Amino acid sequence: MASAPETRPHVGPTQCVGPDYRSESQKPIATVSTEVKYETVTTLPQTPQLIALLTSTRLIALTYDDGGHRKIRDKNTERADFIFYSNRIIRLLVEEGLNHLPIVEHTVTTPVGRNYAGLLFQGKICGVSIMRAGEAMEQGLRDCCRSVRIGKILIQRDEETAQPKLFYDKLPEDIAERWVLLLDPMFATGGSAIMAVEVLKSRGVPEERILFLNLIASPEGIGNFATKFPKLRVVTAFVDQGLDSKNYIVPGLGDFGDRFYTM
Amino acid sequence: MNTGNQLLARVADKTAAAMTKRAHYSPPWADLSIIGIAGSSGSGKSTLSHAIVNKLNLPWVVILSMDSYYKPLDAEASKKAFMNEYDFDSPDAIDFDALLETLQDLKAGKRAELPVYSFEEHQRLEETTTIYSPHVLILEGIFALYDPRVMDLMDMRYVVPQRNHADIIVPRGIENRVAMTMVTQYIERKLLEKSTHHRAALKSLEAGFESEPLSKRVVILEETPQLRGMNTLIQDIDTSSEDFIFYFDRFSCLLIEQALNNVHFKELTVETSAGMLYHGLAPKGEVSAVLVLRGGATFEAGLRRVIPDCRTGRLLIQSNVRTGEPELHYLKLPKDISKHESVLLLDSQMSSGGSGLMAVQVLVDHGVPQDRIVFATYSAGRVGLHRLTKVFPEIAVVVGNMVSDSEERWIENRYFRC
Numbered sequence: 208m209a210s211a212p213e214t215r216p217h218v219g220p221t222q223c224v225g226p227d228y229r230s231e232s233q234k235p236i237a238t239v240s241t242e243v244k245y246e247t248v249t250t251l252p253q254t255p256q257l258i259a260l261l262t263s264t265r266l267i268a269l270t271y272d273d274g275g276h277r278k279i280r281d282k283n284t285e286r287a288d289f290i291f292y293s294n295r296i297i298r299l300l301v302e303e304g305l306n307h308l309p310i311v312e313h314t315v316t317t318p319v320g321r322n323y324a325g326l327l328f329q330g331k332i333c334g335v336s337i338m339r340a341g342e343a344m345e346q347g348l349r350d351c352c353r354s355v356r357i358g359k360i361l362i363q364r365d366e367e368t369a370q371p372k373l374f375y376d377k378l379p380e381d382i383a384e385r386w387v388l389l390l391d392p393m394f395a396t397g398g399s400a401i402m403a404v405e406v407l408k409s410r411g412v413p414e415e416r417i418l419f420l421n422l423i424a425s426p427e428g429i430g431n432f433a434t435k436f437p438k439l440r441v442v443t444a445f446v447d448q449g450l451d452s453k454n455y456i457v458p459g460l461g462d463f464g465d466r467f468y469t470m
Numbered sequence: 471m472n473t474g475n476q477l478l479a480r481v482a483d484k485t486a487a488a489m490t491k492r493a494h495y496s497p498p499w500a501d502l503s504i505i506g507i508a509g510s511s512g513s514g515k516s517t518l519s520h521a522i523v524n525k526l527n528l529p530w531v532v533i534l535s536m537d538s539y540y541k542p543l544d545a546e547a548s549k550k551a552f553m554n555e556y557d558f559d560s561p562d563a564i565d566f567d568a569l570l571e572t573l574q575d576l577k578a579g580k581r582a583e584l585p586v587y588s589f590e591e592h593q594r595l596e597e598t599t600t601i602y603s604p605h606v607l608i609l610e611g612i613f614a615l616y617d618p619r620v621m622d623l624m625d626m627r628y629v630v631p632q633r634n635h636a637d638i639i640v641p642r643g644i645e646n647r648v649a650m651t652m653v654t655q656y657i658e659r660k661l662l663e664k665s666t667h668h669r670a671a672l673k674s675l676e677a678g679f680e681s682e683p684l685s686k687r688v689v690i691l692e693e694t695p696q697l698r699g700m701n702t703l704i705q706d707i708d709t710s711s712e713d714f715i716f717y718f719d720r721f722s723c724l725l726i727e728q729a730l731n732n733v734h735f736k737e738l739t740v741e742t743s744a745g746m747l748y749h750g751l752a753p754k755g756e757v758s759a760v761l762v763l764r765g766g767a768t769f770e771a772g773l774r775r776v777i778p779d780c781r782t783g784r785l786l787i788q789s790n791v792r793t794g795e796p797e798l799h800y801l802k803l804p805k806d807i808s809k810h811e812s813v814l815l816l817d818s819q820m821s822s823g824g825s826g827l828m829a830v831q832v833l834v835d836h837g838v839p840q841d842r843i844v845f846a847t848y849s850a851g852r853v854g855l856h857r858l859t860k861v862f863p864e865i866a867v868v869v870g871n872m873v874s875d876s877e878e879r880w881i882e883n884r885y886f887r888c
Contacts, residue, residue, distance in 0.1 A: 458747065
């Protein structure tokens, strides 16, 4: 690490990461999610495995090994890896997101005749992806919920006003009766996500039945959401340090859609 | 006077000592029994050995032929050999040191690499044959009873036909049914002793664990609503096979992700496209997996979702129908497994811990350090977990569900539908 360039700022809180039974000195140190104080925001547990997955997705053509040497990676490998590692994080996000659905107790009998005091999930769900990057999260959702309905919303920045503008939406007709998993991997200022939530609300989905799943969030975006939609749940893998002058998340991972689809 | 308290203190000390003391597990292949069968060329040593093995029909009785231990020949000796002038019937032709090493390794319960001798080239081939975990080994060869160091390791010695140094003499090889029966009966008795000893060793590991808390290295998955929801579908006898497999795969994927939190990571700084550094982590090295068949194979789909190209060893441990004793039937591991950064050992269920102990012992015998082993299972009981972590205190164990210790295996039947 020592010979990595000192000019680039190193951001975010750091801590030892690893299982409880290992001592601090046995655990490597890594940057972890920035703390946010809202009850409606759930951040995935900062396990070494999650940090390693995030490291892999943040990785671009340039990286530094232990000795601080630059290593160049092959572009094609890079995209395949990016898809694979981001899918794994998305699956973990979906699994966590589903924890917030309503449940009823339900006891079953097992094949060996024992009883298991389990539960059943109540209520129907659907996914809504914010095009295009949100669509990259659909596979992860389907891996957990096989035949889930998935609506789509296209929001683009208006060239003239620089404000997000709704271009297209196609949502399940009975969406007002469903829980909605809103999908968009990068949660920067939350401009398009706020617009997407407005669309959902206009179709009769109450705020408290929306779960916004994203990979990397900014404290600013989370703050904006919490003020505007105090009952809406946000599930994220990692809260980054902040936004740069162009409102990109830093350190971030670049343009998710480009890296997943076209780079 | 404070005798009472002193006594109490001493008792407490003793208990503490007993608690921290590492329990010992002795697999059934520890203390291998070796039977030497010697005799002159063509006397029927090999026929007798094979007849014994065929009659017993057990995978843990193996024959080691001394032919494997001919010394590799130098150019001059090789020339002689091709002219049929080299004396293969002399003890000088045998590499007793290599033989002794093999036998000592096996006797210690370790894996041994046997040389393969080519009579075409009069050389040892590059390839070796791996022998691991026999309970009884029959060493046959003209000079099986020649080297006193080798003879010291033997439980019994036979000569076909008559020679010195033999406990029993088999005058006319295979034709002597009485001698053959005696040999097989001796082996059967030895195997029974080993099995009894093994079961007693397993049993003795149970004592006094009930009151102790589980080792810190046992990680039980947090019971989130999502996990309980999946468990409800997985455990409900009325769930369709299609749903069972779908939810089990989903569960195993989470279990593997959790297991990977127990492997070793190193720090890695990467530069993001915003030109900033992220201080992250990367796995320290290769993570491979070993499936304890058949149960462990239910994790294969979940494993491939997390590590698509994971190198995967397999071992088959079956419980003896009569005694319940776990038995190792098959073993195939990556050659360089001792160099892997971590090995995930996967089995669908663990009840008594007998097969778990055996599986970990196999990895340890193949040079995998304990703290690089992560054992992951869908369900386990307390006694089984205690046994496993008492014997191998440095391994990590990841458990999906805690169940009673007497739970029989059912997941694999449900997953493979037979």
